[in-house]
Amino acid sequence: MAVLSFVEVSQGKIKKASVEAAYYGSKVAEGLGTDSIAVVLGTASAEELATLGTVGVKKVLHASDARFNNFDSKAFTKAVSEAANGAGATVVVLSFNQNGKLLAPRICVRLKAAYVPGAVELPVFNGASATVKKNVFSGKATAEYQLNTEKKVIAVNPNSLSPVRGAGAAAVETFAPEMADTDFASVVKGADLIVGEIPLSEAELVVSAGRGMKGPENWGPIEELAKLLGAATACSRAVADVDWRPHHEHVGQTGLTIRPNLYIAVGISGAIQHLAGVNGSKVIVVINTDPEAPFFKAADYGIIGDAAVVVPKLIEEFKKQKAAH
Amino acid sequence: MKILVPIAKVPDTTSKIAFVDNNTKFNPDGVTFIMNPTDEWYALVRAIELKEKQGGEVVVIHVGLADSEQIIRKALAIGADKAVRVDADPTDAYFIAAQIAAHAKTENYDLIIAGKETIDYNSYEVGGMVAELLDLPCVALVQKLEIENGVATIKREIEGGTETVEVKLPMVVCAQKELAEARIPNMKGIMGARTKPLTVVPADATEKLTTITSYHLPDKANECKYVSPDNVGELVRLLHEEAKVV
Ligand SMILES: Cc1cc2nc3c(=O)[nH]c(=O)nc-3n(C[C@H](O)[C@H](O)[C@H](O)COP(=O)(O)OP(=O)(O)OC[C@H]3O[C@@H](n4cnc5c(N)ncnc54)[C@H](O)[C@@H]3O)c2cc1C
Ligand SMILES: Cc1cc2nc3c(=O)[nH]c(=O)nc-3n(C[C@H](O)[C@H](O)[C@H](O)COP(=O)(O)OP(=O)(O)OC[C@H]3O[C@@H](n4cnc5c(N)ncnc54)[C@H](O)[C@@H]3O)c2cc1C
Numbered sequence: 021m022a023v024l025s026f027v028e029v030s031q032g033k034i035k036k037a038s039v040e041a042a043y044y045g046s047k048v049a050e051g052l053g054t055d056s057i058a059v060v061l062g063t064a065s066a067e068e069l070a071t072l073g074t075v076g077v078k079k080v081l082h083a084s085d086a087r088f089n090n091f092d093s094k095a096f097t098k099a100v101s102e103a104a105n106g107a108g109a110t111v112v113v114l115s116f117n118q119n120g121k122l123l124a125p126r127i128c129v130r131l132k133a134a135y136v137p138g139a140v141e142l143p144v145f146n147g148a149s150a151t152v153k154k155n156v157f158s159g160k161a162t163a164e165y166q167l168n169t170e171k172k173v174i175a176v177n178p179n180s181l182s183p184v185r186g187a188g189a190a191a192v193e194t195f196a197p198e199m200a201d202t203d204f205a206s207v208v209k210g211a212d213l214i215v216g217e218i219p220l221s222e223a224e225l226v227v228s229a230g231r232g233m234k235g236p237e238n239w240g241p242i243e244e245l246a247k248l249l250g251a252a253t254a255c256s257r258a259v260a261d262v263d264w265r266p267h268h269e270h271v272g273q274t275g276l277t278i279r280p281n282l283y284i285a286v287g288i289s290g291a292i293q294h295l296a297g298v299n300g301s302k303v304i305v306v307i308n309t310d311p312e313a314p315f316f317k318a319a320d321y322g323i324i325g326d327a328a329v330v331v332p333k334l335i336e337e338f339k340k341q342k343a344a345h
Numbered sequence: 346m347k348i349l350v351p352i353a354k355v356p357d358t359t360s361k362i363a364f365v366d367n368n369t370k371f372n373p374d375g376v377t378f379i380m381n382p383t384d385e386w387y388a389l390v391r392a393i394e395l396k397e398k399q400g401g402e403v404v405v406i407h408v409g410l411a412d413s414e415q416i417i418r419k420a421l422a423i424g425a426d427k428a429v430r431v432d433a434d435p436t437d438a439y440f441i442a443a444q445i446a447a448h449a450k451t452e453n454y455d456l457i458i459a460g461k462e463t464i465d466y467n468s469y470e471v472g473g474m475v476a477e478l479l480d481l482p483c484v485a486l487v488q489k490l491e492i493e494n495g496v497a498t499i500k501r502e503i504e505g506g507t508e509t510v511e512v513k514l515p516m517v518v519c520a521q522k523e524l525a526e527a528r529i530p531n532m533k534g535i536m537g538a539r540t541k542p543l544t545v546v547p548a549d550a551t552e553k554l555t556t557i558t559s560y561h562l563p564d565k566a567n568e569c570k571y572v573s574p575d576n577v578g579e580l581v582r583l584l585h586e587e588a589k590v591v
Contacts, residue, residue, distance in 0.1 A: 035504070091503075093473065093483050116469075118503055121461075122485040122519070125473035129439070134554035137438075137468040151558060156466050160362045161563070163466075166556040205482030206510040211503065219505030225591070249591060267523065268506075273358060273464060274382065274522050282590040293358055296464075303588045305580065306569070316569050321583060325574030333577040338591070341581050 023049035024057050024109035026100050027072065027080075028119060029064040036222060037115035039075060043183035044176045045113040046076025047142055052111075057081065059103040059195065061088035061096060066192045073188035081107070081195035090208040091119050097126040099197040104131060106195075109171075111143075116175035117221070124175040134167035138177045140300075143167075158273055158296035177300075179224065179279040220269065223252035226280045228271065228298070230256035232287020232308060232327055236264035241331040242286060248338055254278070254298075256288045272297035287327045290315025307331070346401035346492065348392040349454045351445050351475070352420055353381040353435075354413045355465045364560040371465075371560065380416040383460035383520060385423070390525035391490055392458050393424040399492065402426045404452075408435045408444045408548070421538035422530035428541070433548035436557075438466075442474030443551040449479055455514045456497070461486055461521040472519035482512045485519035 025045030027038040042058050049056035058072050059081045069080045081103050087095070100123065104112050112127060114120040116138045128135035136143075136152040140162065143150040149166055152174060156163045220226065227246040233239060236259075246253045253269060260270035271278055273296040283301035287308060288294060295318055298304070306319040307330050316322045323330050356362075356376045363372040379385075392403045405420040407413055408431040417428045431444040449457060459472035469485070476483030488507065489500035497512050502521065530538070572580045584591045 030504070037504075093476070093485070094481075097477060118486055121469040122473045122483060125438070125442075125468075125470035126477040126483070128470075128554075129442070129474050129477035132554075135438070135470065136555070137470050156560070157356075157362045158464055158467060161364070162561045164558045164560075166558045167554070168556060169554055205516070206484060206512045209498070209509040209511055211506060211508040213506035221504060277467075282584065282588070296358075303584070303590050305584070319569040320588065321580055322569045322571050323574050323577070323580060324571065330574050330577060333574075334580065337578045337581040340578070341585060341591075 021052065021054045022057050022107045022109045023052065023054060023111045023113065024059060024104050024107050025077070025113040026120070026123065027058045027060050028115070029060055029062050029068070032064045032068060034064070034068060034072070035115070035117070037117040037120075037178045039183055040178065040181065041113050041115040041120075041176050042072050042077050043075040044142065044174070044181060045111070048111055048113065050076070051142070051145065055079065057107050057109070058190070059083070059100055061099055062086070063089055069192045070189040073190035074185040075183050076186070077190040080190045080192045082192050083195045083197055085199065087199065087204055090206070092204045092206045093122045093126055094205045095199060095203040096123055097130055098203055099199065101127055101130045102197045103195060112171070112173045114173070114175045116177050120175050124173055128173040131171045131173065132169065133171035133173045134169040135173040135175070136165040136167060137175050139174050140177050140180045143174065155300060159277070159299045160296070177279060178221070179281065214268065218250070218252040220252045220254055220271070220276055220278060223278070224280050225249050225251035225282045226254050226278060227251045227284045227286070228254035228256070228288060229259070229286040229327070230288030231258045233259070233264070238328065239265070241335060245284070245331060245335050245338070248335060248342070251282075256294055285315055286331060288315060289313050290318060346395060346399050346455045347453065348395060348401065348403050349449055349452070349457045350384065350389050350392050350403060350405045350420070350425065351457070351459045351471065352384040352389065352405050352407050352416065353460065353463045354378050354407070354409055354416050355381045355463050358382075358464060362562070364562070368559045368561065378416070380419055381460055381463045383462065385420070386527035387522060387524040388458040388460050388520040389420055389423055389425065390528050391520060393528075394525060395492060404429065406431065406445055406448055408433055408441045410434055417543060418538045419530060421541045421543070422534040423528050424534060426541065428543040430543065430545045431548050432545050437553035437555055438468055438470045439474060439554045440551050442471050442478060444548055445471070445475050446478035447549045448546070449475070456492070457517045459517065459519050461519045469519070472517055476517035479517070481515055481517050483517040483519070484510060484512060486521050487518050488521060488523040490518060490524060
């Protein structure tokens, strides 16, 4: 028995979302009294991989085959499943991030394992079965999924739990799954990365704004506040639709779903379709001139006021706070 | 080119979410059901566009009971050529995927375009499961899809940007926003939809791998704490000391 987590590397570095998955895997392993193992596909240094020990991973199975440097769902499914079978894993944990969202359901079919997509808490075991909580109805409710099979696959929602780092280094072992060239179905032609900005899907802090800003020329303070906090910027669909902001910033039911620690919404009314993408945020701050704006019902902190006045003040106060600490 | 589009039925986005029977069942009272927006706006429309350009056929498949007829007819009105309904209550993703895969095995589709997720269970899983059951390549979170000489050129979302990949057909694609512009069915489409073939087939026996045991609505949301616009420093203090997020 073992718990296997799939850890993604990008440019040789472990992804933050995968650290959470490995930590989650270690917690499950601890509960079951078994070992936490990780599998890594693609180029990475042994020193980098050994750091998984700090989140409880005992052993890392590393397939350094360079063909894994590009994601291919078919090839990755085969390799991770082989690692799971080889390690006798009863639970496989992945991040519910871009690649995990596709990889996990494929692995679950291959292992004939029950799967919970987007777990927000640790599983509760009850004999051979387990229940895991996940968000449903775009964050408006949660459901308990009971996993009925011996093998289980869990994809963890990013930002659901904060890894506590300890001491320790994981042992890194070579893993050589049997891969044919035909297993790799996709040929990567190029990537288009938004540089210099924090990817919204990974951000812990997000500053977001909507139609209350009155025009694209007024986004300066929003960007300044985000930069000061090390936050990503987001927006409502209404402003992306009129090209005040790029579409990749739009959050909500038809845009990105995010779960940052802090979501600051400026001049956004809080339509139900917008809330669907952000109501998993830990803390929500709303700044709006309208005391009746629906967003205040979902907010933890609110300021009823004009964005043009409040945001610059907020920048000043955060600067003061930074200087004091 | 033969394209299959799996479509799901979901509660309308503005539905009141409530549960009954001791929080074990979704309460459908007063809820309007619609075609899953991602399936309707992006997956289906892109399939129709590809057919319009290159010829072929678009088939929609839905796993659900007879009360789904309306959304299936809508898909036909938008421009699908025929429809298949697998007659079963869809209560497990693996079960749903197995039905779609069983149908696809008999039909030799060049392309299957599913939605990335439904707006009720938000699982992002059916497309990937279908691909694995058919041993096909699959790319998800797809924003752009062109087909030329049996090769798909795809733009997909990755962390912090997009990536372009090429994949040989047949394959499965999971669609998301930007893939197409939604189409509204016109009168001709609506009339035509009535006579397009809709085949109802029984479900394959497949076990359910999961069971939802209960649902929960969030505890009454925290009362919003208001801070005066003249005292913004207080907000910074609360975020630092109370919420501990900055
Ligand atoms: C099927 C469907 C899917 C959708 N998907 C999404 C989605 O994914 N994401 C999304 O965001 N929307 C989505 N929408 C649109 C959504 O319903 C709203 O129309 C949209 O979110 C409104 O954007 P907004 O809050 O920026 O604008 P508005 O609703 O116009 O709100 C502007 C707010 O700014 C406030 N304001 C005005 N002046 C100031 C000022 N000086 N200072 C501070 N506040 C001020 C106003 O009081 C108001 O509350 C969807 C709609 C549909 C029908
Ligand atoms: C009473 C009830 C009980 C349920 N119990 C469970 C349970 O125990 N376990 C469980 O996993 N789920 C359960 N569900 C949820 C339901 O079966 C989900 O539809 C399923 O889990 C798939 O997840 P999803 O809808 O999020 O689809 P996603 O994987 O998010 O959907 C992706 C794409 O797959 C396609 N698709 C999805 N559903 C269908 C369909 N029915 N027909 C054709 N294509 C489709 C669409 O293209 C869609 O865009 C229950 C639902 C109900 C109403």
